[in-house]
Amino acid sequence: MLFQIAWRNIWRNKSRSLVVISSIIIGIWAGIFILSFSWGMYKNNINESVYRQLSHIQIHHPTFGEENNSKFTITNTDEKARQLESDGRIASVSSRVISSGMITSPTTASGVKIYGINPASEITQIRLNEYVREGTYFESGKENEILIGAKLAKKLKVKLKSKVVLTFTNINSEIISGAFRIGGIYRSKNISLDEVNVYVHQKHLRELLELKPSESNEMAILVKNEEQLETIKKFSVGIVPRGKIEDWKELSPELSMIIESFNLYTYIISGIILLALTFGIINTMLMSVLERIRELGMLMAIGLNKRKIFIMIMLETFYLTLIGTPIGLLSGWLTVTTLGKTGINLSMFSEGLASYGFSSIIYPALDQEKYVIIVTMCLVTAILSAIYPAYKALQLNPSEAIRKI
């Protein structure tokens, strides 16, 4: 009977109950949307870093990372790349020659990181070809072709076909200069990297650095299934025994920190939304209790004990939550599913976002685990919010309650 009374009680004041239900729905929906949007943004950023910059695994000479000197190389990388690629779990492998230096145009100069790449293998690795906005992706056939970022081109005041000079030290610590012609200008989603990274033919850079054929500074591996990352790392040790093998989380600790901080972010955002929800529920249920003081007094007088009164008030809140939660959850899930496919276009802010390495189209996404957290927190909040109004009802003295106007 208590279940029946509580259920009917919530429909006595339909508008008020619908306001509470709506606030629960909006609360859950907003929580899911904000978290999925943020996670979509971070995930995009992580994917951008992994698939367009770092790859899943990188192998270097153990000293290369510390000294950042091109003389620390991995030998025979062509053969090693072939061996790695022969493993079915690996999607692609590429080797890179890397040096740091200066790029000089007729008007100005800038510090750059020079990547000597094999254009063909990078098409399946960092897919730089997709970012080319002007010119072509190493299609001229000339060995001194260079691909630079749009921001760097603007800084250097150079255009397509302009001549630039790269200056760097070779492995013998001699200063080397090489003239290059801009064959393509690219624009990635990370403007800050566009200003620093330049790409040239690997063979040409290797010659300028005086490295032996098939000597590289970096081997990058993309795997098919990220869950197999650890086993592939172990497999790579067998092929490059003296190399330092690191996955993307080790190469870019800030990315793994993003994932960890996102979990904290989940609780903070949910907490803020639920705090607002708490006050809404307390206010409504308190009003509902105060409006029924005489009725509650009558119930106590005819024999309904305080424990049952408490349960009745708690049940009323529970029912409101039970109606609001699945609707909020469903609408949140539908929003995430739909926008996860179509994406949210933030192109009007893309300049600002790109400078932080974020894409202009955000695809909201949320793990199932986060849905469970939001729903659990919402249910717990609703129950906790009902305690105070129910407690107030327990404080009533039946005779005083009946006398109340």
Place this chain on the structure above:
Amino acid sequence: MAKTIIDAHNVSKTFNPKTIPVHAVQDVHVHIEEGEFVALVGPSGSGKSTLLNMMGGLDEPTEGTVFIDGVEITKLSENKLIDFRLHNIGFVFQSFNLIPVLTAKENVGFVLQLQNMPKTEREKRVLALLEEVGLKDKINSRPGELSGGQQQRVAVARALASKPKIILADEPTANLDSKSAANLLDIMAKLNKEEKITFLFSTHDQRVIRKARRVITLVDGKIESDVEQTPS
């Protein structure tokens, strides 16, 4: 000799004892026997509702003791008192008598459900009670769909449901028209006569007073007169 059903000894009730004390009931002694039909009368503020509440275990006296059917209810814990009321006392209030979200049948059955009466037996008794108060055709109506008089009759049926020893009614006819009030009083008088249920009313309604066989008059929280009469 009739059995004593209510025995209130030197009962006093003071509201706001620490600030501005209001002595609602002062040193009252009331002795009511089984099957009596008593009207507690007096002007507004005379303390009749307070005395009634104390005799029904809804309010605790500041001083004195109340015995119902030999049980000293002033010594019972809150939960035991609620349970005692459930099984021994029926209440009819002036207004807000029924649970608005339940039908007449459910309102009457509510008390029986609290007593854990089996469903079949409960339904049988509820129908019999509603028939007795003349509302057999309104069993599925909610309080909002019933007139004031009909609501009070449902309240009487509910008060009777647990087969209480006494029924306490606080101004039961205050919001009723003459016809409804007369009808309600007839039902109560019949139940009193046929089932020997003790009725105690707080009222200043002459229609109720005329029906009572005993009239206790309270003035300023004290008993001014306690007389027996022949009901008209």
